[in-house]
Amino acid sequence: MSHNSLFAGIDVGSSFTKVVLLDPAKNIYGSDIRFSGTNLRIAAEHGLHTALQHNNLDSRIKRIVATGFGRKNVVIDNQNISAITEISCNAKAAQFYYPNKALSIIDIGGQDTKIIKTRDGKRISFKMNRKCAAGTGMFLEELALKLRVQPTDLNSLASESSNPNSISSYCTVFAATEILSRIREGAALEDMVRGAFHSVVKRVMEIDVLENEVVLTGGVIAHNPTIVEIFEEELGRSVFVPPFPQLFVALGAALYALEEGTSI
Amino acid sequence: MSKRKPIHAVEELRNVATDYYQKLDRASKDPFQKVAWCSSVGPAELLLAFDFKVYYPENHTAMLGSSRIANKYIPVAVAQGYSPEICSYLTSDIGAFLMKETPLTKAYRVEEVPKPDVLVYNTNQCRDIQEWFAFYARTFNVPLLGIHSPKNIEEINQSHINYVEEQLKQMSDSLEKISGNDFEKKKLEETVHLSLETSNLWTEVLETAIVVPSPFTFFDGCIHMLPAVVLRGEQISVDYYRLLSQELEERVENGVAAVENEKYRLYWDGMPIWGKLRVNSEQFLELRACVVASTYCNSWIFSDLNPQVPFSSMAKAYTGLFINRSESSKEKYLQEMTKKYQIDGIIFHNARTCPYNSNTSYGMPKRIEEQTEVPNLVIDADLNDLNVYSEEQTKTNIEAFIEQLAGI
Structure with a gap:
């Protein structure tokens, strides 16, 4: 294997497509994050090209592993692609960053939230949210839309509050309506947004018991560090957040690609 | 990609199912033949002993499910006040009935579900079966008979058996009257x-x-x-x-x-x-x-x-x-x-x-x-x-x- 070789992980999520390129020494050569949009194949192709820094370096790619909701839609010319679920890729990346630790990994994505458990370097279980957007990125996106703020502004709003206003509704649609009503009655926007973040954390903690070390990953964590604070408050202990939480699953896929590419 | 391996007996299964539904259809149209509707784990043997032709709505509604048309019918029952949270066997079956449609037509050339002379259920499987059958009992104005089973059983004991046996015997008395046939132990x-x-x-x-x-x-x-x-x-x-x-x-x-x-x-x-x-x-x-x-x-x-x-x-x-x-x-x-x-x-x-x-x-x-x-x-x-x-x-x-x- 040439030291110029590259190994790609492409995570085609319901909201965003993420790409990570690794060199043989497991250093990140390039990465990309973009909207998945309606054409998942194009999103993956363009993401890969951007991660290659627009150089015509396709021949350096030795292996690609696709993952995420759209993993079966990835087609790249002249490339052999295998598909592995985002659950396995997430656990793979966690074992890379936190080797030999028993972990509860939380991945909060656009439409899915998962809790994956590993022990002795092996994945032992996983649980996913039920068919409901409560506790996912979609809940926060819907809320931002109703409040007429950018989803990326939610974190700074929540960080300004020290008095979260709790939300009783479970349903995404009813929760957004409840928040608007409370604001009309005089509640502070910041307190309501922090309350919504608490709601996300509560929903996640209902999926499974969080044992051992907790790792937080996914786009919602990457853009909302206040949620990490809330998790630590609720758990009463520190949690791990990897360097690039939104690229975590794509990194796991790239690690699989490296394994597959070097075992050929 | 691997392929599913067909089981040859499925040809005979088609004949068996066609024959079963066509016989039921004929019985439904025959004034001298009685039809009973029975829950899938109901007392079928007792009904057969009285010469009823026995129809099972659960098989009918599973056909609605397997042919992916149940969601056409569920809203019809929901509009009648049946919650979308209760048994979707019930809601899809009642919805199809209200729309006067049945998958039996396409599968077995049978135009409608057979008309019951009696409906018989056992609550051993669930609570919803009783309400499901009660709808048809009201609609067709025919008797509704039920076995109410003890629930949540750790080990079956003689009192459980006695309780259900007594209900079966009482049901037998009612079926004697409805069928017009005497009970025959041998049957x-x-x-x-x-x-x-x-x-x-x-x-x-x-x-x-x-x-x-x-x-x-x-x-x-x-x-x-x-x-x-x-x-x-x-x-x-x-x-x-x-x-x-x-x-x-x-x-x-x-x-x-x-x-x-x-x-x-x-x-x-x-x-x-x-x-x-x-x-x-x-x-x-x-x-x-x-x-x-x-x-x-x-x-x-x-x-x-x-x-x-x-x-x-x-x-x-x-x-x-x-x-x-x-x-x-x-x-x-x-x-x-x-x-x-x-x-x-x-x-x-x-x-x-x-x-x-x-x-x-x-x-x-x-x-x-x-x-x-x-x-x-x-x-x-x-x-x-x-x-x-x-x-x-x-x-x-x-x-x-x-x-x-x-x-x-």
Whole structure:
């Protein structure tokens, strides 16, 4: 294997497509994050090209592993692609960053939230949210839309509050309506947004018991560090957040690609 | 991609099903022939002993599910005040009836469901069956008879049996009047005998899957269970299972696997997702995972039937169903099944509208995993209502579960 070789992980999520390129020494050569949009194949192709820094370096790619909701839609010319679920890729990346630790990994994505458990370097279980957007990125996106703020502004709003206003509704649609009503009655926007973040954390903690070390990953964590604070408050202990939480699953896929590419 | 291996007996199964529904249709039009509607684990043997032709709405509604048309009918029943959260067998069946449509027309050239002279249920399976049948009893203005079974049973005792036996005898008195026929013990002994034979042969069929590799899958079982459900107590079901059993024994002798290169053996707890039977079975086939056994197909095993004591043995067999048992009793059963079939993983189907047949609400999957050390996966879906089913999420869950078993 040439030291110029590259190994790609492409995570085609319901909201965003993420790409990570690794060199043989497991250093990140390039990465990309973009909207998945309606054409998942194009999103993956363009993401890969951007991660290659627009150089015509396709021949350096030795292996690609696709993952995420759209993993079966990835087609790249002249490339052999295998598909592995985002659950396995997430656990793979966690074992890379936190080797030999028993972990509860939380991945909060656009439409899915998962809790994956590993022990002795092996994945032992996983649980996913039920068919409901409560506790996912979609809940926060819907809320931002109703409040007429950018989803990326939610974190700074929540960080300004020290008095979260709790939300009783479970349903995404009813929760957004409840928040608007409370604001009309005089509640502070910041307190309501922090309350919504608490709601996300509560929903996640209902999926499974969080044992051992907790790792937080996914786009919602990457853009909302206040949620990490809330998790630590609720758990009463520190949690791990990897360097690039939104690229975590794509990194796991790239690690699989490296394994597959070097075992050929 | 691997292909599903057809079971040749399915041709005969088509003939059996066509003959069954066409005979029912003729009976419905014959003023001298009485028709009874019966719940799927109701007292069929008693009805047959009075010469009723017996129709099972649950088979009808499973056809609505498997032909993926249930969601056309559910809203019709919901508009009549039936909650979308209750049994989707009930809502889709009543909806189809109100729209005057039936899948029997396309499948068997039968224009409408047979008209009942009496409706008979047993609450051993659930509460909803009573309301479902009550709708038709009001609509057709015919008697509604029910067995009210004791629930949540740890071990069956004589008082449970006596309680149900007494109800069966009272029901027999009512059926005598409705049918116009006298009760003949010999006839009941004969129908119980035939049911027991059907049950024993169905057990033989299901147990061929103990062999590695298995010649038979849960998805095959969902198709081939029809005679055990709608024709138990009749010779035709006995004949059919002799044929099927022979074919599967030949598969075993020749080492024919239902799933080519079977690598993982799974157990399915809960209802099938009728509209996704093919999708689910093809995904498992592709993953080289064979769903070798299930609580659902085993539910039509009635080994406690005994022609010599027909009433009390019917009481015992129908009260002892898995669905009617306590959590700890169910857990013991699942532990046994896991060992018997060398199970690598268990799939629990959490059916949104069927809490009675979903064992996911009181922490059982976690306990079973601790007891057996066999990992499990919970799938959120439904028996008929595909609006609560997410194909991508389900497929990803199953794929990730198999990756977990593979140690990926």
